[in-house]
Amino acid sequence: MMFDLPDDETLYAALLGRDPAWDGRAWVGVSSTGVFCRLTCPARKPKRENCTFFDTMGGAIEAGYRACKRCHPMAPAAEGEPAVKALLAALEADPARRWAEGDVAAMGFELSTVRRAFKRHFGMTFLEMARLARLRAGGAELVGGASVIEAQMEAGYASGSAFRAAFAGWTGLAPGAFVKDAVLRADWIETPMGAMVAVASEGALHLLEFTERKALPAELAVLRRDAKGSLGFGRFGPTDRIEREISDFMSGVSAEFVTPLRPLGTPFSREVWRALRMIPAGETRSYGQLARDMGRVDATRAVARANGANPIAIVIPCHRVLGEDGSLTGYGGGLWRKQKLIELERGFAAQINEMGEK
Structure with a gap:
């Protein structure tokens, strides 16, 4: 797990020093380029605020x-595994190819061996790796205004129904369910x-989730029903605003968010979410503490459910x-x-303490 690694400053120092001791133990994602690297990468070193370690x-x-x-x-993972090396080379040569188990077997590899090897080295199967890359490419085309057919071709799907089914499995909605000039985008x-x-209307942000969150399909379906089907691709002002605020937050500039929010939920859930926003950056609470802060001492489990939703x-x-x-x-x-x-927000708390002491 990520929290078993040393702190990010240690890893960033290792990146700057191209320390070979970290090969195979840690990797860095660079937000400014969208790539991930070994810590010994010879490329120009990124700024600290653009680095995420894995x-x-x-x-x-x-993570994209x-x-x-x-x-x-x-x-390095491929060098000692002929199947991994061959499949990665095939994927790089034709990233839009729709892979199936039969294709892997046709290359002479035993499916269970390949599955274990990719899980061991990458934390996912080869088929999952290929599928994620293709769907992200197709999704990017749709956001850019391309037709479903154009997105399908970019994602490497020969069958429109197969692309729609895969996209629906990822987002919970078929690409055709997203409409033009929608009230939610x-x-x-x-x-x-x-x-x-990010999903926003002209006046507020309704959803903000990491793309691989398992609850994302259900959340998008709820928003679409609430908007009477008027959910599409694109953005309004609140999306631009939250993008700037998230950038400032993750760069350590500011923990303040002023984008108007309009999350869908029960009155109790919205009460919990308001209470969450009262917890200062750099501090934490238990579910029981949060329930007591709300005056809901007997509702710890309900608070936990609302927190997760x-x-x-x-x-x-x-x-x-x-x-x-x-x-x-x-x-x-x-x-x-x-x-x-949590670690990032401890930095905000330290800044506030320093200002208070001056």
Whole structure:
């Protein structure tokens, strides 16, 4: 897990020094280029605020980063595994190809062996790796205004129905369900911790989630029903605004969010989400503490459920809630992100303390 690695300053120093001791143990995602690298990469070193560190290559891929073509971070894993080497080369040669188990077997590789090898080295299967890359490419085309057919071709799907089914499996909605001139519009936001989906109306932000969150399809379906089907691709002013605020937040500039929010939820859930926003950056609460702060001492479990149902990550800071024993507990964006968010906010708290002492 990410929180078993040393602190980011140690890893950044290793990146600057191209320390070979970290090969195969840590990787860096660079938000300004969208690639992930080995810490020994010979490329020009990125700024500290553009770096996110991972303990698996799979984590970097799931967060939206692609492999660097200078240091070839996946190459060391491939060198000792002929199947991995051959399949990665085939994927690089034809990234739009729709892979199936039969294609892997046709290359003479045993499926279970390939599955274990990719899981061990990358934290995901080869088929999952290929599928994620293609769907992201197709999604980017749709956001840019391309037709479903154009997005399908970019994603490498020969069958329109197959592309629609795969896209629906990822987002919960077929690409044709997203309409033009919609009252709610979805777009991608790139962050140092991976790509996020933002859904906004002209006046407010309705959803902000990391793209691989398992609850995303259900959340998008709820928004679409509430908007009577009027959900499309694109962005309004609140998306531009939250993109700037998230950038400032992750760069350590500001922990203040003023973008208007309009999350869908029950009155009790919205009460919990308001209480979450009252927790100062750099501080944490347990579910029980949060319930007591709300005057709901007997509602700890209900508070926990509302916390987990939060549709606006980071801005409504459900990551600030820990287990009673101080453990990280679950987080839809991944525990490694929860740890990094808490560590980032400790920096904001330290800045505030320093200002108070002056």
